[in-house]
Amino acid sequence: MNPLQPEIHPLAPFLPPNARLLLLGSFPPPRKRWSMDFFYPNYTNDMWRIFGLIFFDDKDHFVDIEKKKFCKDNIEQFLREKAIAVSDTVAVANRLNGNASDLTLEVVEPLNLAGILDQIPRCHTLVTTGQKATDTLLSITGSPAPEIGGFVDFLYHNRRLRLYRMPSTSRAYPKPLTDKAKIYRTIFQNFEQ
Template identity: 55%
Template sequence: MNAEKHPLSPFLPLGARVLMLGSFPPQRVRWSMDFFYPNFQNDMWRILGYIFAGDKNHFICPGEKRFDRERIEAFCREQGIALYDTAEEVVRLKNNASDNFLQIVRPVNLAALLEAIPICSSIVVTGQKAAETLSGIIGVETPQVGKSIEADFAGRRYTIWRMPSSSRAYPRPIEWKAEFYRKVFGL
C-alpha cells in the first residue's frame, strides 16, 4: 500500500483563535470542493451553519450538491478558525475514508502550525482518530467527547476540545452534534 500525502495546505488565517483538526481528507472522488471537510456527506459545514446562521444549508450552494468554498473561507476568517488535520501522510488500509482504516505515517507538525497562528488558544479535534493523534503529539490523555482539557504545548497553554465526529458514520443528528460545538465558540 502506498502512502498518501495531505492534498491541502493548512488554512491559517491571520487572527485565528481556534484550530480545528480532523484526521485526514477523504479520497478526491468524494470531494464537493477543494477545501476542508469536502465530502458533501460530511456534516461539519451543516453543523457550523446551524450554529452561526440558524440554517443547516447555509454553506450549501443552492440547487447543488456541494459546499460554497468562498463563503466558508470568509466565515472562517471572520470567526478566527484555522483548519488542518492531525495527519500529513497516511496509508488507507481499506481504500476508503474511514478513520478506522487510516494508518498514520506522519503526524502533523503541530508546533509549526501553532507558530503560524500566534493568538490561537483553542484546538478542536473532530473525531476519535484526530483526538488520539493529537493526544499523542501533545502527550496528554484523550478528552471525552464534548469535553475539554487544558494543556501546555510548545511554550503556550491551550484548551483542547474533543468534539463528536461530523461524519455521518457517527450516527447522531446535526442538532445533537451542534450543542457540543456551541461550547467551543461560546454560543
C-alpha cells in the same frame, strides 16, 4: 500483493493570521468524494451544516443544494472573520481499505503541530473532530484526553492551550445533526475571540 502507497495530505492548512482556534480533523476522503477543494469536502459530511446551524440557524447556509456542494468562498470568509484555522492531524497516511474510514487509516506521519502553531501565534484553542483526530493529536502533545464534548487545558510548545474533543461530523457517526451542533456549540459559548 502491492505495497501501500503513502498518501500525502493534499491541502495546505488554512491559517488566517488572526486565528484563535484550530479545528483539526484526521485526513480527507479520497478525492472522488470531494464537493470542494477544502477541508471536510465530502457533501455528506456535517461539519459545514453544523457551523450553519450554530452561527446562522440554517443548516444549509454554506451549502449549494442545487449543485450538491459546499460554498468554499463563503466558508473561508466566515472562518477568517471568526478567527478559525483548519487543518488535519495526519500529514501522510495509508488507506488500508482505500476508503474514507478513519478506522482503516494508518498514520504514517502526523501534523507538524509546533510548526502550525508558530504560524498562528494567537491560537489558544484546539478542537479535534473525531476519535482518529483526537488520538493523533494526543500522540503529538501528550495531553490528557477530554471526554467527548469536553475540554482539557494543557501546556505545549511553550503555550497554554485548551483542547476540545468533539464528535465526528461523518454520517457514519450515528448522532443527529442537531445533537452534534448542540455539542459543538459549547466551544463557542466559552470561546474568547
